[in-house]
Amino acid sequence: MASKHKIEWTEKTWNPTAGCTKVSSGCKNCYAETMAIRLQAIGVVGYENGFKFNIVPQRLNEPLKRKKPTVYFVNSMSDLFHQDMPIDYLDQIFDIIKKTPHHTYQILTKRADSMFKYLANKKIPKNIWLGVTVENKSEGLHRIDKLRNLKASVLFLSIEPLLEDLGDINLENIDWVIVGGESGNKARPMEKEWVVNIKEQCETYDVAFFFKQWGTWGADKVKRNKKVNGKELEGKIWQKYPKIIEKKFALEI
Numbered sequence: 001m002a003s004k005h006k007i008e009w010t011e012k013t014w015n016p017t018a019g020c021t022k023v024s025s026g027c028k029n030c031y032a033e034t035m036a037i038r039l040q041a042i043g044v045v046g047y048e049n050g051f052k053f054n055i056v057p058q059r060l061n062e063p064l065k066r067k068k069p070t071v072y073f074v075n076s077m078s079d080l081f082h083q084d085m086p087i088d089y090l091d092q093i094f095d096i097i098k099k100t101p102h103h104t105y106q107i108l109t110k111r112a113d114s115m116f117k118y119l120a121n122k123k124i125p126k127n128i129w130l131g132v133t134v135e136n137k138s139e140g141l142h143r144i145d146k147l148r149n150l151k152a153s154v155l156f157l158s159i160e161p162l163l164e165d166l167g168d169i170n171l172e173n174i175d176w177v178i179v180g181g182e183s184g185n186k187a188r189p190m191e192k193e194w195v196v197n198i199k200e201q202c203e204t205y206d207v208a209f210f211f212k213q214w215g216t217w218g219a220d221k222v223k224r225n226k227k228v229n230g231k232e233l234e235g236k237i238w239q240k241y242p243k244i245i246e247k248k249f250a251l252e253i
């Protein structure tokens, strides 16, 4: 069964693999690693080896059983393009996506090169949104160049945790930008100016901007409970979705 989640920008998670390996600065305080150790302790399927990457075939067919159109975040606890992912299993995951056009699948990775290699010469199903994480300039910005050349319905950036001012970002072909600060005791601070810089570029280039949260460090640079820090930026909530989902939500109302 897909796990319950607390991610504001999706509806449900689907984790046909579990575990991962740290690849860049954004991974330092990985939430999935902490969760995997807890899930291992209570005997949840897929976490027998803690945070070690493995496939979880027991979860592969979950979307087939769900009739209600759902926006799935694929692999909230792993990375679909992990170096140990067997290609035939990745093919099976994409087959499930093709067989369930009533669902929407948000696929986010830090392994942009592997995603590009796998998808560059394939017809990407319309119900897939593709995203890359961008935590800083040196490790994150080049991932956007791989992403922008893939032909998916929605291309998005998850700029979380934002670790520095990203400067000028090339937003060509990008539909949606999510920004957030880090949570937890070891969280690294995020400065308001860095977030405003991204928001202004999104406004200039007509890209939907979604500010998720401040995290452990508030806009005033004080460390406290993330719920208290909230998600207001300059006195407002900024939580836009790409136009495609705005239409979908409008139809449901």
Ligand code: SF4
Pocket (backbone or CB within 6 Å): 019, 020, 021, 022, 023, 024, 026, 027, 030, 031, 032, 033, 076, 077, 078, 079, 110
């Ligand atoms: S890629 Fe994601 S899941 Fe994997 S270690 Fe990094 S933050 Fe964790």
